[in-house]
Amino acid sequence: MPHAPQVKIPATYIRGGTSKGVFFRLQDLPERCQVAGPARDALLMRVIGSPDPYAKQIDGMGAATSSTSKTVILSKSSRPGHDVDYLFGQVAIDKAFVDWSGNCGNLSAAVGPFAIASGLIDAARIPANGICTVRIWQANISKTIVAHVPITDGEVQETGDFELDGVTFPAAEVQLEFLDPADEGDGEGGGAMFPTGHLVDDLEVPGVGTFKATMINAGIPTIFLNAEEIGYSGTELQEAINGDAAALARFEIIRAHGAIRMGLIKSVEEAATRQHTPKVAFVAKPRDYVASSGKEVKAADVDLMVRALSMGKLHHAMMGTAAVAIGTAAAIPGTLVNLAAGGGERNAVRFGHPSGTLRVGAEAVRNGDQWQVTKAIMSRSARILMEGNVRVPGDSF
Known part of the structure; x- marks a missing residue:
């Protein structure tokens, strides 16, 4: 034929x-x-x-x-x-x-x-x-x-x-500026930047638990959790999570229920056909760890620890769009990302990820009870x- x-x-x-x-x-x-x-x-x-x-x-x-x-x-x-x-x-x-x-x-x-x-x-x-x-x-x-x-x-x-x-x-x-990286709207905490209207929510996941979560639309829709609350330290490398099928399944069900709360999907089943968004990440206060390359990262070298999952697996470093979400959330006092970095107002953070560290900046201004982020800045190659x-x-x- x-x-x-x-x-x-x-x-x-x-x-x-x-x-x-x-x-x-x-x-x-x-x-x-x-x-x-x-x-x-x-x-x-x-x-x-x-x-x-x-x-x-x-x-x-x-x-x-x-x-x-x-x-x-x-x-x-x-x-x-x-x-x-x-x-x-x-x-x-x-x-x-x-x-x-x-x-x-x-x-x-x-x-x-x-x-x-x-x-x-x-x-x-x-x-x-x-x-x-x-x-x-x-x-x-x-x-x-x-x-x-x-x-x-x-x-x-x-x-x-x-x-x-x-x-x-x-x-x-190559320096990049992500202009007006957050979605906008009306509501407490910044509207559609925070689609639930809150900087921190109680995310209820049936059969798994209820977790503090910052859900933000900036760079890419992202669900941030506290590492300690879900049993991690924030120093994990890929194999610690990607080799644990039960952990991956738990993250996926958390992601699905977070997506529903963010208004991105209407049912848990829809998450299977929307793998790219939202991302799920967990944050922790700084601590010493050894990166996947063998490089030693000291707690003093970073403002916080972040680990993020993409397409159902822990990312080997950090997605650029998630870095925008990290920088944006860090600039807004009261988010889980901001609190992990020590709280207060800041226009840049350096965070630890599985491959090392990354610095990202964000310019945030407050208009009344709403936050607006005018740009996020980082360098890549x-x-x-x-x-x-x-x-x-x-x-x-």
Whole structure:
């Protein structure tokens, strides 16, 4: 019987922050995949190698982790004051769906460099040497990100001495500003930034318990818990949780009930088809620990400890969007994140994660009884790993 030949699609494989993903220009996708729908989702799943019942993604570009099962589509923006539109797709590993419900903060660091290198930024905007500022419209969450990309001899500078815990080799620093990162609305504590209307809630999880929780929409919807209250110290590395099936199941049911309280889903069952959001994380006061690289982190080096789960597993470092949520929550007195960091008003925190430490800043102002966060700021790095074409069977989408 005849078989469809493979088709070639221009693509670039890039590390951004502590994630990797396959980047496309919208114009390079097959015509039927240039619009949202089943064809686009099927194409991206086949590129990454999902769904894979073996959970390995051997027959695709993914590497079977939440940090590497990612896709990005960029196009020139028609939105005033923006250069490019950035659409992020988190591809499920063993299930047949692409989650479009949130952003990837780590890959955000690669959007500016890719936009410049792939001709999506007008040449007149790119200095011979210096910094090229790229204004990005994050289409998943309708927010603006500003990337400050270093340029040397008219090209994106990728090498440098900026070190990022969770990434083995140093590279050039890309500074990111997440403008107005929180959702807004009316209500006590900041409205939709805190969808329940409170800085701290009692989250009741049937069959598991009731826990103090800060539920925030900033960067990415996130549920913060106290580590001690759920039996952890905040120094855990991946295997301590990812090797414990019962713990993962408990976190998932907590996440599902938190998602209901946040108004993101209506039933626990819906959580299975919304793996990317919300995130669940737990915080603790500073203490000494040894990171996954063997690096010693002292309590004096950090303001608090944070561990976060992504796509059902403890993340090896920290999701960039969750770092925005951490910085935002830390800037608002009374949240669990703020209290773990010692309380009070602050415009930046350095937190400990499984791979080391990360600093994130946030500018928060209080208007009456409401809080507004104007921006969150952090630095990442990005590097092109491979460019050319990906190939997929022509009948797979």
